[in-house]
Amino acid sequence: MSGWGRTTTASNVISSTSLQAVSVPILSGDLCARQPGGSFPHPDQLCAGLSGDDSGPCPGDSGAPLMVKMSDGLTLMLVGVVSYGPKECGLTPVIYSSILHNID
Secondary structure, eight states: OEESSOSSSOTTOOOOSSOEEOOOOEEOHHHHHHSTTOOOOOTTEEEESOTTOTTSOOTTOTTOEEEEEOTTSSOEEEEEEEEEOOSSTTSSOEEEEEHHHHOO
C-alpha cells in the first residue's frame, strides 16, 4: 500500500511530505477478527496489516491504494482503497474497500 499519511504515532504530525509505500499482509476475515482490536470485514471489504505493526497505514492514508504484484513480478493491480483504520498507526489491521467486489 502507499499513501501520504502520518509516518509516526506522534499526534502533532499531520502527514508525510513524500509518498510512502509498505508491504502489508492481506488477511482472511477470520484472521482479521482475531487480531487485537480487529474486526470481521464486510463482504465488500478487505483487511490488511497486523495489530501492533506501526509500518502499515496511518491516519491520513484514507483513500490510499492497496495493490498486489502480479505473477510477472512487474505489474501491480489495485485491489483495495483504505476505508478506515485505527486513530493511531499500527493499533489494528486496516479495512479497505474491495475494488474487485465493487466493479461489474
